[in-house]
Amino acid sequence: MIALGADHGGYRLKEAVKKYLEEKNIEYIDYGCYSEESVNYAVYAQKVANDVANGKCEKGILCCGTGIGISMAANKVKGIRAAVVTNEFCAEMTRRHNDANILAMGGRVIDCETAVKLTDIFLNTPFDGGRHAERIAQIAQIENGEQLQ
Numbered sequence: 001m002i003a004l005g006a007d008h009g010g011y012r013l014k015e016a017v018k019k020y021l022e023e024k025n026i027e028y029i030d031y032g033c034y035s036e037e038s039v040n041y042a043v044y045a046q047k048v049a050n051d052v053a054n055g056k057c058e059k060g061i062l063c064c065g066t067g068i069g070i071s072m073a074a075n076k077v078k079g080i081r082a083a084v085v086t087n088e089f090c091a092e093m094t095r096r097h098n099d100a101n102i103l104a105m106g107g108r109v110i111d112c113e114t115a116v117k118l119t120d121i122f123l124n125t126p127f128d129g130g131r132h133a134e135r136i137a138q139i140a141q142i143e144n145g146e147q148l149q
């Protein structure tokens with residue numbers, strides 16, 4: 001199950017991603033927004049991030065104008081690693097190295113076709129583990145208020 005969310009700036013990308021998920025028979029929950037009327041991105045970031053953090057959804061996809069604000073908000077939820085991605089290399093690497101669990105994209109930065117391609121890479125690239133697992137664990141330590149050595 002994939003959790004989807006967007007503000008007005010990312011609405012068109014979210015709709016394109018939704019169409020892709022439907023074509024691939026991938027289940028999703030669409031938390032909105034549902035039009036290009038102006039809204040606040042943190043509302044959608046929180047809904048998607050909560051679902052990913054509590055395991056209801058395996059991954060999340062968030063879109064706003066740049067992908068930045070909505071990823072910042074999502075990353076405030078414990079356990080979330082949301083990555084703003086604008087190209088195929090970063091889509092692959094943020095899965096392989098960062099084990100990103102939310103993909104964030106910007107509707108004023110990339111087009112719908114690119115968003116679908118990045119989504120496809122994000123959903124189909126596994127985490128490499130190994131030395132990267134240790135680095136992910138350190139991110140969690142920071143989240144828990146621990147001092148890294």
Ligand code: RB5
Binds near residue numbers: 064069
């Ligand atoms: C909304 O105008 C815009 O600020 C928002 O979509 C996003 O780009 C914020 O990071």
